[in-house]
Amino acid sequence: MSDRVLILPLWIRLWHWSNAVLMIVLTITGISLHFADPESTWLVPFEISARVHIVAGLALAILYGFFVIANAWSGNWWQYVPKPQGWRDRVGKQMRFYFRGIFHGEPHPYPPTPQANFNSLQQLVYWIVMYLFMPILVVTGLIFTWPDLAPRRVFGMDGLVSVAVIHYLAGLVIVLFMLSHIYLATTGERVGSLVRMMITGWHEHEKR
């Protein structure tokens, strides 16, 4: 027996999966560009990576703009904002679940509801990733695409060096997030529950 509740509207699901595909493409081509090596057999060829990374990056920038506007328009942005009152307790409870309760098959302390899609830990991490690191990544990526926008010189080096370093570090944070995110997607009531919810929009509460 299970209760079904619609958590995720279509536009969020479409945005999420488009974002996911672009992120994976950008990670693979970004790694291929950064660690470019003429002898490598596993990296995507530089010329292809350069073109694909620019096209996918521009698509991601547009998609991010859509995300910010649609989130504001629909009121969904509120889901991302960490709620101050008692957040430490809620984050602590969530952490205890990931570090102990999950191994004993305990239920999720904060299962998603239409009013609160995210638990407090998700809110905190998603908020930092989507509203801090993503804008940094997108803006530095756009400067990389049009390098004349970069400052002429920073710390005695070409201005693009600092842009490149910030882009790299922001990209690294996003990759770390993405790996954790993919793993944590398997921590639903069943291994595939959360992925299924991200596809159908329905969350199924198992009756125990």
Add this chain to the structure above:
Amino acid sequence: MRLAGSVAGVAAISVTGVTASAQAPDSTTRGAMPADPATVAMVRQWNGECVACHTEQALLFPPKAGMDLDRLADALMDPFAFNQSQHGGMACKTFHGKGFQDYPHDKQAGDAILGCSECHAKEAFRIQSQLDRSVHARNLSDRFSCTSCHDPHVDRVARDLADARQVVAQDNGKCLECHNSDERFAELGVSLPEARTRPDIDTIHEWLPNTQRHWQAVRCIECHTPASTHSTIAVNHQILDAEQAERNCTVCHSRDSSLNLRLYRWQTEREASELGFLNSAILGDSYVIGATRNVYLDQLAYWLVGLLLAALALHGGLRIIGALVRKRKGS
């Protein structure tokens, strides 16, 4: 095509009046401004006599009566640029030959002008075989010589130009003088069996991302020459055509960037790995994706991604074990 005797500029004898062949000079330092101020003053005074006529100023206000201004117009130079150039320490009167010492000049004076190889014999010997294989030699034969690219009154050697961007501007200027001018392209190409229209430089390089950025940051010859085969010759003179030119981005965009052996040849030794950046000599001018990455930040990424994957694998393993234990207990 022979290099000897091809130059119509400065060559041959140092300011001390000793012939080049007698002194067996080091042609990479020869011709530079002497350190002794008295010698500099003497050279300037000698050259001043030539400069009095061979500048645009003289063309407007001829210093002597009855000058052939049409011929003079073909023999002008910029004294400021010359003094800055690699040959700026040389006395022109001596190198252009005795026939130019008095005015009017000897009618046969031009025959005595010495070629580049009088001083640059060793280089000329090595360059000759490279040049013979170049697209210019194949297409233009004797219409192409050292001075088609090198201006002995203006050029500075890369080692003396502190900024790689200046090297790029100087060297690309040589190529663009013909390859960005329909008139000059047609003038040189007149001997070709089939007339060729000059292709637009930007159009044929459209495949190169950020084309203009590349023009500012690297020289045409980074891709249009093979690597140099002689340690004393910075640039291989076998200019490659579009089909033969390098198209593999990672030749420059990688850890072992060829830019170190080419454009940044003079800087890489003193700036090997500043602040953990690979090929850090380039950083003052450009960020070259793949070549100027920072090894410390890369190690940080390896560790963070590695530790995270290990932690996730451990977590996943414990979940599986927990589920198996619960299943066994349940059954």
